[in-house]
Amino acid sequence: MNCDEVQPFVSALHDGESVPREAAEHIRSCSVCQGRLEDYAKIDVELRLLASSVSEEAPTEMPHLPQLRRRWGHTLTARVLVPRFALGVGLFAILGLSVGLGWMQAQSGGLWFQFDLSNPATQDRVGCLTQADGRWNEGFLSAGANKRIGIRVKASEVEQDRVRLSVKTRVFEPAPGSDEEKAANYQLGTRSEEVIDQIFANITPQEFGYVPGQTLEIPVEGGGKVAIKGEVFKLRPSFSAQWYPLTLHPDEIALSKAAVVRDNEFLGEIHGGGSARAQNSAIGICVPPLGAFVFALKPFEGAVHGVAEFGEVHFKMDGDNYILFSATPITGGQQPREIWVYRSQNCPPSWKFIPKHPVFAGTGDISNVLDFLRK
Amino acid sequence: MAPVEDGQDLRDRLRRGDAEAFGKFYCQHAARLREFLRRYLGDAKTAEDVAQDAFLQLWQHPNGFDPARAPLKAYLFGIAAKRAAEWWRHRSREERRVASPQVWRGTESATLMEEALERLQPESRSLLWLRAVEGYSCAELAVILDIPVGTVKSRLFAAREQLRRIWRGGGPQEGL
Numbered sequence: 001m002n003c004d005e006v007q008p009f010v011s012a013l014h015d016g017e018s019v020p021r022e023a024a025e026h027i028r029s030c031s032v033c034q035g036r037l038e039d040y041a042k043i044d045v046e047l048r049l050l051a052s053s054v055s056e057e058a059p060t061e062m063p064h065l066p067q068l069r070r071r072w073g074h075t076l077t078a079r080v081l082v083p084r085f086a087l088g089v090g091l092f093a094i095l096g097l098s099v100g101l102g103w104m105q106a107q108s109g110g111l112w113f114q115f116d117l118s119n120p121a122t123q124d125r126v127g128c129l130t131q132a133d134g135r136w137n138e139g140f141l142s143a144g145a146n147k148r149i150g151i152r153v154k155a156s157e158v159e160q161d162r163v164r165l166s167v168k169t170r171v172f173e174p175a176p177g178s179d180e181e182k183a184a185n186y187q188l189g190t191r192s193e194e195v196i197d198q199i200f201a202n203i204t205p206q207e208f209g210y211v212p213g214q215t216l217e218i219p220v221e222g223g224g225k226v227a228i229k230g231e232v233f234k235l236r237p238s239f240s241a242q243w244y245p246l247t248l249h250p251d252e253i254a255l256s257k258a259a260v261v262r263d264n265e266f267l268g269e270i271h272g273g274g275s276a277r278a279q280n281s282a283i284g285i286c287v288p289p290l291g292a293f294v295f296a297l298k299p300f301e302g303a304v305h306g307v308a309e310f311g312e313v314h315f316k317m318d319g320d321n322y323i324l325f326s327a328t329p330i331t332g333g334q335q336p337r338e339i340w341v342y343r344s345q346n347c348p349p350s351w352k353f354i355p356k357h358p359v360f361a362g363t364g365d366i367s368n369v370l371d372f373l374r375k
Numbered sequence: 376m377a378p379v380e381d382g383q384d385l386r387d388r389l390r391r392g393d394a395e396a397f398g399k400f401y402c403q404h405a406a407r408l409r410e411f412l413r414r415y416l417g418d419a420k421t422a423e424d425v426a427q428d429a430f431l432q433l434w435q436h437p438n439g440f441d442p443a444r445a446p447l448k449a450y451l452f453g454i455a456a457k458r459a460a461e462w463w464r465h466r467s468r469e470e471r472r473v474a475s476p477q478v479w480r481g482t483e484s485a486t487l488m489e490e491a492l493e494r495l496q497p498e499s500r501s502l503l504w505l506r507a508v509e510g511y512s513c514a515e516l517a518v519i520l521d522i523p524v525g526t527v528k529s530r531l532f533a534a535r536e537q538l539r540r541i542w543r544g545g546g547p548q549e550g551l
Contacts, residue, residue: 011532015506015513039539044507046488046542051410051508062401063427065394065434 001026006033014040111158113212115230116247117151119143120217125247129236132158136168138196140184143224147173148184151226152200160232163210168203171222250333253281253297253363257327260287260358262320268358278365281331284373286347286361292373294342295324296366297331302342309336317343344373386447389437397434404448405430407509408455414492415459415501425462429455445518449511453519456501463497491541499534506531 001022009023010033019027027033082090110131117139118125124142132155141149149171157164174180183195203221210216216228229247248254254275260267267287274283282296295313296303306315308331313324322341324330331337347361362372388396405426412422432439432454439450492500505511505519513531517524 007536008529008532011535012528014535015528015531017513036539039543040535043488043503043535043538043542047492047504047507050488050492051407051504062398062405063431063434065397065431 003030003032006030007036010036011040013037014044111160112233112236113155113158113163113230114233115153115228117141117153118227118229118247119149120225120227125249128153128230130155130158132156132164136200141226143171145173146176147171149220149224149226150184150196150199152196152203152205153228154205158232161211163212163230163232165208165210165216165228166205167208167218167228168200168205169218169220169226170200170203171220171224172199248275248329248332249277250331251279251281251297252277253283253295253331254328255283255285255324255326255330255360258285258358259325260285260293261323261325262290270358270360274360274363276363276365276369278368280366281364282366282369283363284361284369285358286355287358288347288355290343292344292347292361293324294344294362294366294369294373295330296340296342296369298366299340300342300366300370303340304342306339306341307336308339313339313341315339315341317341342370348373383442386437386442389433389447400447401430404451408451411452411501411504411509412455412459414504415456415497416462417493417497421462425455425458428458432458445515449515449519452505452509452511453521456505456519457521459497459501487542491538494541495534495538499530499537502527502530503534503538 003026006023006026009019010027013019013024013027014037027037112129112131114127114129116125116127119141122142122144126139126141128137128139130137130153134154134156136152136154139151139153141151143149149169152168154166155163156166172180174184179195180199183199206218208216208218210228210230212230212232214229217225218228220226252275255270257269259269267290270285276283280296280298280300282294284292284294286292294303295306299305304315304317306313310329311326313322313330315322315324329335331339347355362369385396385400389400408429409419409422409426412425413419416422416425429451433447433451445453492503495503502516502520505516506513511519513524513527516527516531520527522530
């Protein structure tokens with residue numbers, strides 16, 4: 001190799017890199033190339049000396065730093081690099097979710113129809129929840145004295161603005177202690193279906209096109225009327241209205257999926273529900289560790305005054321502000337209305353367990369609920 | 376002033392918009408960046424403006440570099456080099472000529488080196504400066520200047536040889 005060929009390797013050698021053996025041998029034996037190598041080193045030194053004369057200068061004023069803001073416009077429109085594998089996985093996930101969603105919708109079986117059945121004459125009510133699944137839903141209402149109104153409702157179509165219903169209904173007077181009476185009081189267990197079939201055996205179904213939100217009155221075979229009023233939901237309502245009607249009697253009290261709050265502190269939720277309709281309808285709940293609270297629609301000894309408005313009761317006790325929430329209206333009649341609340345320091349003494357979360361502690365007339373709490 | 380670690384902690388602080396960390400980083404590197412730019416651009420005021428722009432860009436886009444490839448300081452110099460190159464491209468020949476001759480005069484040898492350096496192309500000047508003064512490796516220079524490592528090596532050789540010839544009393548070869 002000659003000097004011209006070796007020149008680039010001199011520069012590389014100066015940068016601390018290894019060079020081919022031939023080039024190294026030439027540089028070792030060539031005074032010209034060694035001189036070039038020395039010049040490079042001197043140049044570097046001179047450059048550093050130049051720099052050292054200015055590097056101690058005081059820094060100028062730092063530029064004004066603008067407030068950093070998240071630039072959503074840029075963030076949303078900026079392009080991002082996505083590996084093909086990740087893109088494939090993403091597309092696969094989207095496809096899978098779409099199929100899964102479709103499957104879930106297919107499994108859900110369509111819209112839900114939640115409705116109340118009531119006897120306008122007695123104000124007795126019961127709630128139901130169904131789909132267009134061709135199955136009968138039963139309800140039994142008081143019709144005065146020992147008479148009962150039996151109703152069977154089947155939805156053949158449930159749409160957002162229209163529900164097609166088949167309804168069988170009749171008045172009957174079950175014999176005391178009979179299977180019919182037990183079925184009508186929901187006390188027959190697994191044998192009730194057979195008995196109920198017998199109750200409605202010879203009733204001709206009536207067909208209706210029902211518009212959700214309206215009240216549909218249906219003549220009852222044997223006299224009287226029943227009313228249907230309900231709504232359509234895309235998803236199954238989180239609580240079953242079957243035992244907790246959306247519209248209550250003025251003398252009725254009910255709780256479903258209730259929760260208690262004291263001065264913005266969440267004390268707990270009560271699963272399930274309960275209702276009472278009596279002379280002074282009352283519901284007791286145990287809220288550990290505070291004790292038991294009893295809510296009644298009429299004043300009673302030791303109770304404080306509260307205000308009920310649809311799904312809430314507000315009351316003040318011992319300097320604390322309480323709110324009782326319910327997923328359904330707590331009572332019927334004109335809202336807001338007065339309600340009375342009593343607090344017992346302890347849950348029923350007979351309980352062998354101490355609940356960790358709020359639970360029901362009796363429903364019925366106030367005297368019965370208070371008796372239960374004292375037992 | 377204690378030096379600021381050019382590591383993960385500093386990057387995290389800058390990404391969080393920590394003005395104090397940025398201030399320390401600025402004080403540590405502003406003078407050297409300005410000097411590098413002055414060598415590149417040949418004009419102290421322009422160098423100051425470009426340096427401020429580079430720091431601002433770093434402040435506003437602290438995620439714009441890959442810490443695995445080069446330290447934060449290299450990212451700063453890379454921003455500055457690009458800005459300086461843009462400045463050169465958008466200036467007329469007359470503006471470039473006027474911008475050239477503001478040099479610091481010191482000892483005789485320093486003056487000789489200063490004058491030799493001035494006669495190089497701006498890109499060659501900046502490359503030699505970054506290698507000799509700032510101590511960047513060829514790999515880091517490739518990141519800063521956004522060119523292949525092989526190109527960095529060949530340009531370094533050409534720039535050294537050109538400067539050597541001028542410094543030794545010759546003139547720059549055509550094309551260098």
